[in-house]
Amino acid sequence: MATQYASAVDQGRVLSEAVARVAACWKFTNEQLGLVLGISAATASRLRSGSYRLERPDKAFELGQFLVRLFRSLDALMGSDDAASMSWLKAENLDLGGRPIDLIRTIRGLGDVADYVDDYRARV
Known part of the structure; x- marks a missing residue:
């Protein structure tokens, strides 16, 4: 059981x-x-600042996963530019x-x- 808890804590830290x-790279306020x-x-x-972490059962955690997924896919398409x-x-x-930003x-x-x-990337 302790391993599952540690894993969830690590997931929240890593995703956060x-x-x-991503927010820094894209200059989000x-x-x-x-x-x-x-x-x-x-x-x-x-x-x-690191004083708040996204946690697995929260909707913000799921949205954070989508944001990171978008960043990684767009980063691959744009050659890390x-x-x-x-x-x-x-x-x-x-x-x-x-506009995607909106x-x-x-x-x-x-x-x-x-x-x-992701669909565009699959065609390339």
Whole structure:
């Protein structure tokens, strides 16, 4: 039982650190990060500082997983060029019906954008 607990704690720590790095790479404000994860800007600030961790049963944990998935897929497509990724996120996308940066503020939008990038990657 202790192994399962340690594993869950490690997952929360690792995902929280990964989400904080994504937010830094994409220059998200605490408000933007909070909107994506469904948490307050203050909680997003604590997440970035390491004093708050995402935990498995929470919806924010799942949304954090989608955000990291999107980051990894887009990073692979853009050749690890953060500026190109940010440009893509901010550009109007006719297939998605909006700017990805705006769409990822909703659960459905985050899932749709992550699926879109994964589908595009599968074709390459």
